[in-house]
Amino acid sequence: MSKGLGKGLNALFPGESLEKVELLRLNSIIENPYQPRKEFDDTSLSELSESIKEHGVLQPIIVRKAGTQYEIVVGERRYRASKLAGKKEIPAVVRELTDEQSMEMAILENLQREDLTPIEVSEAYQKLMESLQLTQEQLAFRLGKSRPHIANHVRLLALPEKVRKDISQGNLTMAHGRTLLGLRKKEQILLIAEKTKKEHLNVRQLEKLVQQLNEDVPRETKKEKKKDLFIAAQETKLREQFGTNVTIKKTKNKGKIEIEFFSDEDFERILELLND
16 A cells, blocks of 8 residues: 555655755744644654654655745654654755645645544545545546545545544544434434444444334334345345445345435445446
């Protein structure tokens, strides 16, 4: 995975090893507005700060000119830790970059580190597709990822803000989020998300609950015949592949596979996966 990302970085920004490293005053540097990482772990930052006190900053940050100041492109964590360590200067490489290039580089560098939350990754993928005008398939190829991987992340952005925050904070997993998106009644997402947290439901338990809510079977209706284990396993596999609710209805000699979508964009996403 890192190989694909590294190749993308080198293709966009070659020649880093030939660039001059200089010491810049920390008070002349401003943060990157395109930084995809929203949360910086205090414990990790403190540990890096102690290391910088003892050994200094071992890898220069990358900045670009911003009027009379410098804007961070890569290395905001090192910059913050240096301030915490009481340093006055930091080694840096100054590059001439457009707004678009600065954003691309900040996002790609953070994706390569693989320490973003699932929601931050989702937002990063969306920004890259918008700024570079890439399809999910093109972005997947560029980053060395699968298209379902990209699609499943981007789809998380359709969740309510509170649920996205729960995923970022680790209260819910990405798989929980994808399962919640399978609810036919979208107004139920917040309620079921809270139930999932309160009752500590795992993904399989949540899938079963979502399926029950979607079926919405009246009480007087006879209980359905227990689904074939092979069919149930295939439904789970297809739900994970397409990131949406999939139902297989099979009779003796025939049947059908139903794949749900919830918007034109979602429909196009599923069509892309089917045409893979």
